Amino acid sequence: MSRIVQIRRGNAEDNNNFTGAIGELTMDTDAKTIRVHDGETLGGFALARADQAAGGNDVPGGFDITSVPDEFWAGTVEKHTPCPFTIMESANIAINPNAAGVVYNFETDLRPVVVDTMLVCQVPQAGYTIGDEVMAFGIGNHWHPCPNVWQNENGIYVQLFSAKQAFWVANKTDGNVTNITPENWAIKFRVYGCKC
Numbered sequence: 001m002s003r004i005v006q007i008r009r010g011n012a013e014d015n016n017n018f019t020g021a022i023g024e025l026t027m028d029t030d031a032k033t034i035r036v037h038d039g040e041t042l043g044g045f046a047l048a049r050a051d052q053a054a055g056g057n058d059v060p061g062g063f064d065i066t067s068v069p070d071e072f073w074a075g076t077v078e079k080h081t082p083c084p085f086t087i088m089e090s091a092n093i094a095i096n097p098n099a100a101g102v103v104y105n106f107e108t109d110l111r112p113v114v115v116d117t118m119l120v121c122q123v124p125q126a127g128y129t130i131g132d133e134v135m136a137f138g139i140g141n142h143w144h145p146c147p148n149v150w151q152n153e154n155g156i157y158v159q160l161f162s163a164k165q166a167f168w169v170a171n172k173t174d175g176n177v178t179n180i181t182p183e184n185w186a187i188k189f190r191v192y193g194c195k196c
Contacts, residue, residue, distance in 0.1 A: 007034075016043040083196035085113055090158070092120050092186035101161040102187055105154060110193030112156050117147050119169060123184035127172030133188065138177070140165030147189065158189045 020037025
């Protein structure tokens with residue numbers, strides 16, 4: 001035979017005038033809810049029934065988001081939003097097929113948060129037109145190679161290694177790997193920097 005566990009119970013007035021022990025549960029027979037007690041709060045804390053909690057604004061006792069003060073939202077947004085950042089771009093840097101790589105210095109005291117590398121079309125090739133910025137590129141066997149980034153008192157340095165390997169892009173019309181003519185393209189770095 002199973003056992004039955006009963007907790008203290010009473011109507012709303014009984015519960016409102018009762019300070020239960022820490023962790024004690026009581027039943028409000030009027031509201032058909034359970035109250036949790038902390039040993040010091042008169043009446044304890046009523047738990048919402050599933051039909052109340054799910055009802056939102058339409059059910060008495062439901063949560064109304066419009067009742068949350070503006071100060072809460074301002075503080076929450078400020079706490080979880082990254083600090084404002086500045087977008088900095090390098091000049092277009094010629095691709096030298098005989099070089100091991102290229103280094104660019106952003107003279108700034110900002111901290112780099114995100115660094116992007118792209119190729120900029122100078123002469124139409126692989127379906128791209130002049131000025132198109134292409135991030136779907138590679139060097140040798142490396143798809144969209146990640147630049148090396150470091151910072152010192154002179155600013156942010158961004159370095160892209162090419163090891164004298166051929167550059168290629170994903171063709172604009174079919175996505176196939178297409179070797180490019182270095183003179184037709186330039187390298188550009190974009191840094192998102194912030195003070196924090």
